[in-house]
Amino acid sequence: MVWERTASIVVSTETADLPLSAPGAPEPSPEINLRDPRLYINRELSWLEFNARVLAEAESPEVPLFERFKFLSIFGSNLDEFFMVRVAGLQAQRSQDIDEPPPDKRTPEEQLALISLRAHELMTLRDRIWRENVEPALAREGRALVTPEALSAEERARLDEHFARNIYPVLTPIAIDPVHPFPHVRNKAINLGVLFDPRSELGPQTGLVQVPTSLPRLIAVSAPGLRRAFVTLESLIQRHIQSLFPRMTLRGQFAFRVTRNFDIEIDEDEGEDLLLTMQAELRRRDRGEAVRLTATSDTPASAVEWLCRQLKLDPTRDAYLVDAPLHLADLSALVEGDAPRPLRDEPFTPQLVPPLRDADDVFATLRAGDVLLHHPYESFEAVVEFLTRAAEDPQVLAIKQTLYRSGGESPLVRALQRAAELGKQVTALVELKARFDEESNIRWARTLERSGVNVMYGLVGLKLHAKVLLIVRQEADGIRRYVHLATGNYNQQTARLYEDLSLFTAREDFGEDATALFNLLTGYSAPDAWRHLIVAPLGLKEAVLGLIAREAAHARAGRPARIIAKMNSLVDPDVVASLYAASCAGVEIDLLIRGICALRPRVPGVSERIRVHAVIDRFLEHARVCTFENGGEPEVYLGSADWMPRNFERRVEVMFPVVNPRLKQRVISEILDTMRLDDTKGWELDASGHYRRVTPAGPEGKPLVRSQARFMELARERSREHIGRRPDDSADGAVAVLRGRPKKHRQR
Secondary structure, rough: OOOOOOOOOOOOOOOOOOOOOOOOOOOOOOOOOOOHHHHHHOOOHHHHHHHHHHHHHOOOOOOOOOHHHHHHHHHHHHHHHHHHHHHHHHHHHHHOOOOOOOOOOOOOOHHHHHHHHHHHHHHHHHHHHHHHHHHHHHHHHEEOOOOHHHHHHHHHHHHHHHHHHHHHHHHEEEEEEEOOOOOOOOOOOEEEEEEEEOOOOOOOEEEEEEEEOOOOOEEOOOOOOOOEEEEEHHHHHHHHHHHHHOOOEEEEEEEEEEEEEOOOOOOOOOOHHHHHHHHHHHHHHHEEEEEEEEOOOOOHHHHHHHHHHHHHOOOHHHEEOOOOOOHHHHHHHHHHHOOHHHHOOOOOOOOOOOOOOOOOOOOHHHHHHHEEEEEOOOOOHHHHHHHHHHOOOOEEEEEEEEEEOOOOOOOHHHHHHHHHHOOOOEEEEEEOOOOOOHHHHHHHHHHHHHHOOOEEEEEEOOOEOOOOOEEEEEEOEEEEEEEEOOOOOOOOHHHOOOOEEEEEOOOOHHHHHHHHHHHHHHHHOOOOOOOOOOOEEOOOOHHHHHHHHHHHHHHHHOOOOOOEEEOOEEEOHHHHHHHHHHHOOEEEEEEEOOEEEEEEEOOOOOOOOOOEEEEEOOOOOOOOOEEEEEHHHHEEEEEOOOOOOOHHHOOEEEEEEOOOOHHHHHHHHHEEEEEOOOOOEEEEOOOOOOOEOOOOOOOOHHOOOOOOHHHHHHHHHHHHHHHHOOOOOOHHHHHHHOOOOOOOOOOO
């Protein structure tokens, strides 16, 4: 077949926009154009405000110090990826004169200007938080970056010897002149710029030294009053920079870092072997166009302009001078090692919960009923154990699995290898185009192939983003299929940090759909109809629009109508317009959007009944969930897709229903309602495009609900209560639902 188609921080999604209630905004009326560009928040600016909420956690005094440092690091790494992909894409649109305006109708040039304005503001704020908040607090705990000059003579001598033995031989000083032109500067590598006296003997006025990425960024030293003191590699090289240019007279030096276009575009129709094509493209990726220059604040303006000329950047828009260390994520050793508990989040171990925890026969357990797990609160080890047992089980005939981001040493991949070695029919659908995980996925694909696994490399023109595992087993009454469906990746590392949901089921209709999906992915043979799964790009968007429209019809008929949807990003303009129409029809809508949200809530006459919430806490909110009241017969869906054009049109995604009534109620009442009421880590978006922290609802302004803390406690309770469970208590999937009321939230 052919595939068709913190409280002191106020976060604003639109620095240059007026509220819709301002003069010139569309008047709320029945005839309002739901496609009016002013009703749509720009996706790039909305993403920057997600990162601003991350930054707010770094400033919050309620967050432990080491976690504040981590949020600063995450902010920087997020911004790197944003420039490498989104800003690079806008620059390409501008240079190629591509006219594909977003729903808010801003041109690439307008978007780049607004991005630069807001990103500069956020970088300035990040520097202040580091300088005035995090760095002094770390120093009070005996942890600091120091300069070589601040050390004792004995310690400096030790450092100098270390430089001579271990660093100097690795360095390559480059004097820039007509014979030695400006070199290629690697993506995200730190470099030292050197300014020479123009009267120097050899004539060059500038030089460069790349700080080796093969050496540790931090060097531990002994310093009075500090338990963990470090000198940065670049500061030690700067101390010895004269030895690298011995015949030059130096008049200054600075550090800088370049961010490049790191996205990959391949013509899959032209390449005969996608894996080889990807490998070749990855080798070229580091040569992408520069999109951003970040330099230390001591960099002279003339040097910034010179670098921008070499890199073909605009010094006003694309250059960022920072008053903090470059790339804080490299400095994590500052917050490692033993430390008092108040400096870190309270330890939490993902819980092994019934019924899978103690199941001697996991297959019998699943035949008794569906099982829903809420990660990371309920351990991902249950998924690992499920696949591991299947690999060893002599009755298992076949295993089929999608792999999008599997991480490093993956026990899931090892289980697939083991199953193939034992003679089972094993198929792995590996997505080679998973951004920033391409090299890892290529390695896994090669490893699996060598073990006898039948490996497929995604699909032409589409990314495989669905999370599906199918086990086919021979049993006494015939062949039975067991299915695991998830909102998050099959990745044991990220499963400890990302919030996701996963469903185990032995229902035959789910097994039939999963089989049809894998046949579609490997043989392009689509089923005539699906029983439960809703698949993109073969109808997921139409299904979502239909569910929203049905809810609007219920509201107009006076029946119960409500939508609650949780996802990473809401961008698709057709879905946004449909939600506006549903709100106008009387549907109450709550959206839990962690990242990008193009929809404006609370606009009179348009989205008065829509509320947009966001939660930023220790775990990354990642699950995609939507519920529809459906006139009093609620439906709950989980899935792999955000509501974005790319997910609907350019990816293979799966949305699936939760059909067990008690599990359905758990998703609505325990998970979504708790998150809606989060007044500790919650934010709300208003009609003007501003995010503000939720006002604590308790007496004397004390917060009542912290959703992630409550979920941790619920998982502990669920694990504890099973230990004392009477033998005659239910052991089917329904025990995954909490019995009784949750305990009152305790502040950590």
